[in-house]
Amino acid sequence: MATKEYNYAIGRRKETSAVIKLFPKGKWQFNIKLPSEKEISLKEYFWGNAHLYENAIMPFLVLGKDYVKNFDADISVKWWGTAWQSDAIKLGFARALIDWDSDLRTTLKPHGLLKRDPRIKERKKPGLKKARKAPTWSKR
Numbered sequence: 409m410a411t412k413e414y415n416y417a418i419g420r421r422k423e424t425s426a427v428i429k430l431f432p433k434g435k436w437q438f439n440i441k442l443p444s445e446k447e448i449s450l451k452e453y454f455w456g457n458a459h460l461y462e463n464a465i466m467p468f469l470v471l472g473k474d475y476v477k478n479f480d481a482d483i484s485v486k487w488w489g490t491a492w493q494s495d496a497i498k499l500g501f502a503r504a505l506i507d508w509d510s511d512l513r514t515t516l517k518p519h520g521l522l523k524r525d526p527r528i529k530e531r532k533k534p535g536l537k538k539a540r541k542a543p544t545w546s547k548r
Contacts, residue, residue, distance in 0.1 A: 413431065414430055414482075415429075415430045415432075415504045415505075415507040416428070416429055416507070417430070417501075417502075417503035417504035417507060418500060418503070419495075419496040419497060419499030419500025419501070419502075419503060419524075420496055420499065421492045421493075421495040421499065421524070421525050422487075422489070422492050422525065422527060422529065423487045424485065424486065424487040424488070424489060424492040424496045425486050425487065425496060426483060426485045426486075426493060426496035426497045426499075426500045427483070427484040427485075427500070428482075428483055428500035428501060428503075429481065429482040429483075429504075430479055430480075430501070430504035430508065431479060431482075432478060432479060432508060433478065434478065434480025434481075435477070436476055436477045436478075436479065437481075438450035438465070438480070438481045438483065439480075439481070439482055439483065440453045440483045440484070440485060441482065441483065441484045447482075450464060450465070450481075450483065454490060455490075457490070460490055460491065461494075463494045463498055464493075464494045464497040464501070465498075465501065466501075466521060467498065467502040467505055467516055468501065470515065470516060470521065471505070471512065471515060471516075475505075481501070481504075483497060485497070495525060498521065499522070499523075499524060502516050502522055503522070506522070
């Protein structure tokens with residue numbers, strides 16, 4: 409059986425999706441590919457916001473520092489919202505790690521790292537201004 413050179417996973421949150429390519433035997437380089445074909449590190453992408461960065465790499469923090477230093481990742485994110493993107497990347501990392509070693513599922517699941525947040529934007533209905541906002545009522 410041929411081995412893959414990377415593990416592939418998709419993480420989603422609301423309308424954001426993150427495509428993760430996780431390379432084992434790396435040097436802890438997580439790069440995001442921007443629409444301008446430029447690559448920057450995950451830490452730079454979140455503008456130094458430590459909370460969003462730590463949220464994105466939460467599966468590695470749960471498993472321990474040994475796992476972080478053994479992987480490289482190429483990340484492609486679609487749609488906007490840095491908090492949404494951070495959660496999508498977190499789910500993608502967790503899924504890619506399980507694809508790499510299925511025994512990690514028992515460690516990641518109690519921390520809620522395998523749950524997909526199902527909330528999405530509600531569609532606009534006819535006759536309304538937004539999904540639920542009605543036009544202003546006027547007596548005359």
